[in-house]
Amino acid sequence: MEKMHRARRGAPLAALAAGLLIALPALAQEQFIGLPSYRVGPYAAGGSGIYGGWIDYMTLINERDGGINGVKLTWEECETEYNNARGVECYERLKGKGPTGNTTFQPLSTGITYSVLEKVAQDKIPMVTIGYGRTDAADGRVFPWVFPMISTYWSQASGMVKFIGDKVGGLEQLKGKKIVYLYHDSAFGKEGIPLMEQSAQKYGFTLKQIPVAHPGNEQQAQWLQIRQEKPDYVILWGWGVMNPTALRAAARSGYPRDRIVGGWWSGSEEDTIPAGDAAKGYISANLSGVGTGFPVIQEVQKHVYARNKGNMEDKNRVGSVYYNRGIVHGILTVEAIRTAQQKFGSGKPMTGEQVRWGFEHLNLDADHLARLGATGLLPELKVSCADHEGAGKVKFQQWDGSKWLPLTDWIEADRAQVRGLIEASAGAYAKEKGITPRDCSKEP
Amino acid sequence: MLYREAGQFKASYQADQQIFPIRQDRVGFALVLAFFFLLVPALANQYWLQAILIPVLIFSLAALGLNILTGYAGQLSLGSAAFMAVGAFAAYNFMLRVPGMPFLLALVLGGLCAAAVGVAFGLPSLRIKGFYLAVATLAAQFFIIWALTKFPWFSNHSASGVISTQAVVILGYAFDTPASKYLLTLSVVALLALLAKNMVRSSTGRAWMAVRDMDVAAEVIGIRPLHAKLSAFAVSSFYCGVAGALYAYTYLGTVEPEGFNLDLSFKILFMIIIGGVGSILGAFLGAAFIVLLPIFLDNVIPQLFGGLLSSSFSSNLQLIVFGGLIVFFLIVEPHGLARLWQIGKEKLRLWPFPH
Numbered sequence: 001m002e003k004m005h006r007a008r009r010g011a012p013l014a015a016l017a018a019g020l021l022i023a024l025p026a027l028a029q030e031q032f033i034g035l036p037s038y039r040v041g042p043y044a045a046g047g048s049g050i051y052g053g054w055i056d057y058m059t060l061i062n063e064r065d066g067g068i069n070g071v072k073l074t075w076e077e078c079e080t081e082y083n084n085a086r087g088v089e090c091y092e093r094l095k096g097k098g099p100t101g102n103t104t105f106q107p108l109s110t111g112i113t114y115s116v117l118e119k120v121a122q123d124k125i126p127m128v129t130i131g132y133g134r135t136d137a138a139d140g141r142v143f144p145w146v147f148p149m150i151s152t153y154w155s156q157a158s159g160m161v162k163f164i165g166d167k168v169g170g171l172e173q174l175k176g177k178k179i180v181y182l183y184h185d186s187a188f189g190k191e192g193i194p195l196m197e198q199s200a201q202k203y204g205f206t207l208k209q210i211p212v213a214h215p216g217n218e219q220q221a222q223w224l225q226i227r228q229e230k231p232d233y234v235i236l237w238g239w240g241v242m243n244p245t246a247l248r249a250a251a252r253s254g255y256p257r258d259r260i261v262g263g264w265w266s267g268s269e270e271d272t273i274p275a276g277d278a279a280k281g282y283i284s285a286n287l288s289g290v291g292t293g294f295p296v297i298q299e300v301q302k303h304v305y306a307r308n309k310g311n312m313e314d315k316n317r318v319g320s321v322y323y324n325r326g327i328v329h330g331i332l333t334v335e336a337i338r339t340a341q342q343k344f345g346s347g348k349p350m351t352g353e354q355v356r357w358g359f360e361h362l363n364l365d366a367d368h369l370a371r372l373g374a375t376g377l378l379p380e381l382k383v384s385c386a387d388h389e390g391a392g393k394v395k396f397q398q399w400d401g402s403k404w405l406p407l408t409d410w411i412e413a414d415r416a417q418v419r420g421l422i423e424a425s426a427g428a429y430a431k432e433k434g435i436t437p438r439d440c441s442k443e444p
Numbered sequence: 445m446l447y448r449e450a451g452q453f454k455a456s457y458q459a460d461q462q463i464f465p466i467r468q469d470r471v472g473f474a475l476v477l478a479f480f481f482l483l484v485p486a487l488a489n490q491y492w493l494q495a496i497l498i499p500v501l502i503f504s505l506a507a508l509g510l511n512i513l514t515g516y517a518g519q520l521s522l523g524s525a526a527f528m529a530v531g532a533f534a535a536y537n538f539m540l541r542v543p544g545m546p547f548l549l550a551l552v553l554g555g556l557c558a559a560a561v562g563v564a565f566g567l568p569s570l571r572i573k574g575f576y577l578a579v580a581t582l583a584a585q586f587f588i589i590w591a592l593t594k595f596p597w598f599s600n601h602s603a604s605g606v607i608s609t610q611a612v613v614i615l616g617y618a619f620d621t622p623a624s625k626y627l628l629t630l631s632v633v634a635l636l637a638l639l640a641k642n643m644v645r646s647s648t649g650r651a652w653m654a655v656r657d658m659d660v661a662a663e664v665i666g667i668r669p670l671h672a673k674l675s676a677f678a679v680s681s682f683y684c685g686v687a688g689a690l691y692a693y694t695y696l697g698t699v700e701p702e703g704f705n706l707d708l709s710f711k712i713l714f715m716i717i718i719g720g721v722g723s724i725l726g727a728f729l730g731a732a733f734i735v736l737l738p739i740f741l742d743n744v745i746p747q748l749f750g751g752l753l754s755s756s757f758s759s760n761l762q763l764i765v766f767g768g769l770i771v772f773f774l775i776v777e778p779h780g781l782a783r784l785w786q787i788g789k790e791k792l793r794l795w796p797f798p799h
Binding site: 037038039040044048051077078079081083084085086088089091092093095096110111114115117118119134135185186187188190191213214311313429432433 | 490491494495496499590593600604605606608695696697698699700701702703707735738739742743746754755756759760762763
């Protein structure tokens with residue numbers, strides 16, 4: 001209520017000052033975003049960092065810009081505990097809130113993503129899954145309501161192959177090399193296998209897959225095997241406690257850490273700090289930039305934390321891997337709403353259907369990113385009806401013992417290869433479910 | 445005063461042995477059924493049906509299954525979630541691979557597959573008891589989830605191991621609205637609960653209870669422990685399997701093996717401990733308690749302390765309050781919520797005169 005009063009008093013003044021007296025907003029306009037967050041349980045580090053960053057970015061937009069073209073962002077958190085059943089409950093609870101209902105659902109959990117995959121299409125709420133979820137949903141013709149933006153797991157695997165190729169002096173040098181794919185034995189861990197197998201055939205390297213049973217706090221046998229295999233590189237596709245354990249075991253068995261390449265769920269401060277010195281030199285992929293150097297993060301410090309409105313309890317986490325990924329979630333959501341407003345009416349709250357259009361026509365080029373102060377924080381992105389991934393790029397970073405340092409610029413995946421796998425998988429899904437893919441040439 | 449059985453004479457064995465011998469109970473239960481079958485689908489919105497009532501019913505069924513095994517036959521099991529997974533994946537594969545498979549038949553076949561697996565993992569119960577058996581059923585929990593992830597055939601070669609269920613159609617009627625899914629779930633659960641109630645009152649149930657109380661004595665009076673224990677495993681796993689299939693088909697729509705992890709098994713075990721071990725009503729009360737209380741707290745705590753607490757603290761506070769309430773209920777009534785209801789009934793019979 002307090003917010004509304006302020007907006008009502010503030011709006012006429014601002015309009016007078018500008019000398020413009022066009023239709024004044026009768027009511028403070030609000031755009032509701034439901035946040036199915038998790039701040040307890042084994043994955044609380046990821047949940048609190050990403051949702052914290054996201055909330056801070058939305059606070060920044062409200063504080064600094066007065067919302068998106070005057071439309072204030074409002075949100076509500078719902079604790080999912082990373083549990084599918086609780087996630088569905090949160091989805092249903094948040095669905096009808098706010099003047100236009102919940103306008104986007106981003107659960108940060110592959111399990112919850114799958115559980116609401118069909119519901120979002122019925123309820124017309126776009127679901128954005130950045131760096132997790134169903135990979136083949138990048139085929140927007142079959143999955144109009146799902147946006148696995150920036151990069152999918154297959155783009156990550158392809159980016160890793162390219163990165164290792166660069167390291168050994170070109171992709172053709174991969175021939176005869178040996179790469180171990182050490183993975184969390186679950187749906188998540190197996191996600192990278194199809195692409196790795198295809199790449200192994202294409203470039204002629206030997207791929208050795210070694211599973212680690214959940215939760216992965218016992219890896220003696222696996223690292224003994226790695227010691228015998230003597231691979232040139234180890235890809236670490238881990239999750240939670242499996243990551244620091246792998247690094248410690250690698251140190252014990254004497255495997256060089258700078259030849260271990262982790263995925264983006266293996267590359268946060270929470271993965272390396274518990275491993276202590278064993279993590280030094282370890283490399284991981286990331287789909288967002290790291291550190292507080294980005295202008296947008298400094299704006300958050302200035303407009304949010306300096307006014308004591310920040311969401312993070314530990315302010316030192318601002319600029320950490322998960323926090324910055326949360327800022328990226330915020331940027332993509334806000335820019336999609338802005339894009340939708342450009343088409344459906346500036347200064348109005350958008351419906352889920354309109355925000356979906358906004359996501360599908362999101363185009364963040366270098367200029368746009370620079371205006372947002374996010375150059376390097378996320379790659380240039382252009383989403384389209386057919387391609388819901390938008391970028392397909394990853395960055396690599398290295399742990400220096402106390403913080404992550406950027407190692408490379410954006411590396412683009414072999415998009416033709418990734419796209420081929422995505423279309424084949426999405427096509428099989430469409431056939432099983434009896435879905436006729438959209439004809440993208442006829443989309444507005 | 446109201447709850448008096450004075451004047452209700454039983455003239456036949458049949459009348460004496462019915463499930464609800466007291467008229468007030470019969471009327472009350474009929475009203476409860478009418479409420480849930482007729483009134484709820486008409487009044488409840490999608491949120492209540494889809495996010496609250498359907499999961500409570502499904503977990504009640506799973507808890508009922510575990511209660512048969514643990515509460516009635518005395519065999520501690522930590523594999524309930526895995527048997528649910530067997531039911532879900534088996535029903536999915538029957539629907540997928542057999543053309544024209546009726547949904548209800550797939551449901552039953554899914555339950556039967558779970559029963560077969562349950563019997564296999566129940567075999568050690570003939571030799572080992574108590575906590576050792578719990579550890580043996582833990583093997584079922586890990587093995588089944590591993591097998592479902594390991595062999596892609598189970599998930600029809602889906603890259604991620606996740607299955608997405610087919611539409612539920614019975615006799616040409618598509619169950620696609622929340623209300624229809626709720627009614628389907630409720631019917632299955634009500635039918636199976638009635639069956640369970642009758643089973644535990646029959647010679648099968650008495651054999652289970654005899655084995656639970658003292659298996660040597662049970663053997664002496666002519667009960668075959670092999671038969672009693674394995675039938676308890678079979679029936680229990682059947683219930684869990686059907687619950688798993690409903691979980692996939694009427695609740696989530698897509699399931700992954702990891703969804704049926706050890707946490708879920710523990711949750712089902714807590715349901716029967718809170719609800720009441722060895723009680724049909726307890727399974728329902730326990731499931732409602734474990735499913736609804738966290739959601740209730742998540743709604744209430746942020747509203748009560750909205751501005752004061754950070755969201756992380758409020759999330760943790762919910763868990764603290766939830767744990768505290770569990771301890772409180774176990775201290776106040778170690779025999780579970782069902783026992784509280786029983787005590788309440790006894791008090792009601794005397795009310796308003798204390799003697």
